[in-house]
Amino acid sequence: MPADLAVIGLGHLGLPLAQAAVATGIATIGYDPVRATDLAAGRLPADGAEGTMTAADIRRMLSGGFRPTGDPVELGRVRTAVICAPAPLGADRSLDLTQLTDATRALAARLRPHTTVIIETPVAPGTTEGVLRPLLEDGSGLRAGRDFHLAYSPGRLDPGSRTHAYATTPKVIGGLTPACTESAAAFYGRLSDKVVRARGPREAETVQLLETNYRHVNIALVNEMAVFCHDLGVDLWDVIRCAETKPFGFQAFRPGPGVGGHGVPQDLSRPPLPVRPLRMVELAQQVNHHMPQYVIQRAATLLNEHGKSARGARVLLLGVTYKPDVADLEGTPAQEIATRLMQLGAAVSYHDPHIPSWNVLGHPVPRADFLYEAAADADLTILLQPHRTYDLQGLSVKAQLLLDTRGATPTGAAHRL
Numbered sequence: 514m515p516a517d518l519a520v521i522g523l524g525h526l527g528l529p530l531a532q533a534a535v536a537t538g539i540a541t542i543g544y545d546p547v548r549a550t551d552l553a554a555g556r557l558p559a560d561g562a563e564g565t566m567t568a569a570d571i572r573r574m575l576s577g578g579f580r581p582t583g584d585p586v587e588l589g590r591v592r593t594a595v596i597c598a599p600a601p602l603g604a605d606r607s608l609d610l611t612q613l614t615d616a617t618r619a620l621a622a623r624l625r626p627h628t629t630v631i632i633e634t635p636v637a638p639g640t641t642e643g644v645l646r647p648l649l650e651d652g653s654g655l656r657a658g659r660d661f662h663l664a665y666s667p668g669r670l671d672p673g674s675r676t677h678a679y680a681t682t683p684k685v686i687g688g689l690t691p692a693c694t695e696s697a698a699a700f701y702g703r704l705s706d707k708v709v710r711a712r713g714p715r716e717a718e719t720v721q722l723l724e725t726n727y728r729h730v731n732i733a734l735v736n737e738m739a740v741f742c743h744d745l746g747v748d749l750w751d752v753i754r755c756a757e758t759k760p761f762g763f764q765a766f767r768p769g770p771g772v773g774g775h776g777v778p779q780d781l782s783r784p785p786l787p788v789r790p791l792r793m794v795e796l797a798q799q800v801n802h803h804m805p806q807y808v809i810q811r812a813a814t815l816l817n818e819h820g821k822s823a824r825g826a827r828v829l830l831l832g833v834t835y836k837p838d839v840a841d842l843e844g845t846p847a848q849e850i851a852t853r854l855m856q857l858g859a860a861v862s863y864h865d866p867h868i869p870s871w872n873v874l875g876h877p878v879p880r881a882d883f884l885y886e887a888a889a890d891a892d893l894t895i896l897l898q899p900h901r902t903y904d905l906q907g908l909s910v911k912a913q914l915l916l917d918t919r920g921a922t923p924t925g926a927a928h929r930l
Contacts, residue, residue: 527597546583589623621652664688664697667721673838683707687717733797739768771846773835805849824858829891832898840867
């Protein structure tokens, strides 16, 4: 059965796109050989990459006509195909394009003339034209910009946000030709209130890079300020509260135990863009990568100040996802924090309403079923993510010793990062 849209890759980018399309009445298929079976049955896949979506959301999409599939033949029956396949960081910190290129080849083998192909996967500038375009042209025998439209649009999602919906978040589009841009703009104009046209794919890809690096650099700055202010005995959270009243030239960022999520800085010294790395971004990565260790140092100091050692201490971690109110563990600093605590000999447990089970160092971490009882029993409770379901005032009363890495508890109720 023909469809208006194929979303290729049903993870943290693809599923919200499919959800938005189905909600506006666009006939949508979702191609993902790994996740399609669970989604077609109305179940959430076990990897948690759907973020804040629930099984009820999936069932509503299915009832609205959404068709998850693992059959690539379906890709030859659509007018628009959006590739959202993941491109995670490899061991060398460069992007692993394997899943993206596999998805592109699957589409290319079935690509029809006049189809609009859009890439949303975060990639280095030049990837759409230098890597993906040849795969599409060689696999289909068609020419981009003449026989089919090709464009790039950075994925812009704020998982867990109640403010930034798909429709109210502007979409940036850069097409291979002006006609490619307009075709992609016509599609996204059905989903978003505002479409912003970039000069081309490279500019649109670089928008993604700039937005990601902006986040990491500013988080690194405030993380350094957290260490600086603690050493001086200055209340950073009060500093931020006052600074954010400035109506120009300042945007408030807040420190934390590290930076997780899917948007990660890229190593630009590697193909397809072998250029000098951005030195400020490299430094920001060093600062942010140090934060889990800094949390451990603060935790050990607090335990020592209360006559306890990290070895044998009962430590409860609260909120182990990378972001509040999402069920996604991608890049979460909780993993390294738990690992380092265990290496110090601590007995680690966790509580997270979104994560029913969690493994660290190949072993399951005990999950606390009763939050306040567990906090009262633990020698140290570390708040990593302030999920909305947490009563932080009550928690600060129950916990023997509470380290708040997010500044979410009432002033004076906990030791803040």
